[in-house]
Amino acid sequence: MNPKFLALILSSAVALTACNGGTADKKTAAPSSEPAAASAAAHEQDKVKLLSSDGKISIETSGQFADKLGDEAALPEGVAKEKITLLQKDNVTGTTLTVIDTGTSVNPAEYFQKVKAALEADKSLNNLVLGDIAANSMTYGFSQADEQGNILLNERCKIMLHGKDKLYTICASNTEGNQDELAAALKYITTVE
Numbered sequence: 001m002n003p004k005f006l007a008l009i010l011s012s013a014v015a016l017t018a019c020n021g022g023t024a025d026k027k028t029a030a031p032s033s034e035p036a037a038a039s040a041a042a043h044e045q046d047k048v049k050l051l052s053s054d055g056k057i058s059i060e061t062s063g064q065f066a067d068k069l070g071d072e073a074a075l076p077e078g079v080a081k082e083k084i085t086l087l088q089k090d091n092v093t094g095t096t097l098t099v100i101d102t103g104t105s106v107n108p109a110e111y112f113q114k115v116k117a118a119l120e121a122d123k124s125l126n127n128l129v130l131g132d133i134a135a136n137s138m139t140y141g142f143s144q145a146d147e148q149g150n151i152l153l154n155e156r157c158k159i160m161l162h163g164k165d166k167l168y169t170i171c172a173s174n175t176e177g178n179q180d181e182l183a184a185a186l187k188y189i190t191t192v193e
Helices: 036-044 108-121 179-185
Strands: 047-051 057-062 065-067 084-090 096-104 125-133 137-145 151-162 166-174 188-191
Touching: 047 084, 057 084, 057 096, 057 166, 057 179, 108 125, 108 137, 108 151, 125 151, 137 179, 151 179, 151 188, 166 179
Parallel strands: none
Antiparallel strands: 047 057, 057 188, 065 084, 084 096, 096 166, 125 137, 137 151, 151 166
């Protein structure tokens, strides 16, 4: 299941306009002959710095990420491909990191409030977590489940303001990871001037 980007669905309601992510400083992964715990610890040390294709968003995290922009099946639902400025998947954990150029907003604070209201109103979301809304960002997370309640996707996102009015939605998603793991993947995000 592709990630669901509710913030983008709201874009027309808030007057928004509107490829490769790279890796650097990547260490070698642990050999598969090591025990699983040692391998997981080594994976945690695989520090990477991913940069959006427009050079505006940088994510420092750990993992063995590979570019997936060319993989049509990996593209998030409802998002035009040209809006995606980073799409990387960690082939060890299955976590996908996505950066989307959400557009511009005259009033980002109002936009954040509308996203929050839409998330709260969406009864199809499970385990909704709404972080604090700041002047330049907001965070949220949720799960998507099938009719039997089996989790199909966990997602954690941060909407960030770049400059005065440019918005980016940065998400980590995984079919097995919990919200804390996804939040950790998004811990070090910076805007680049």
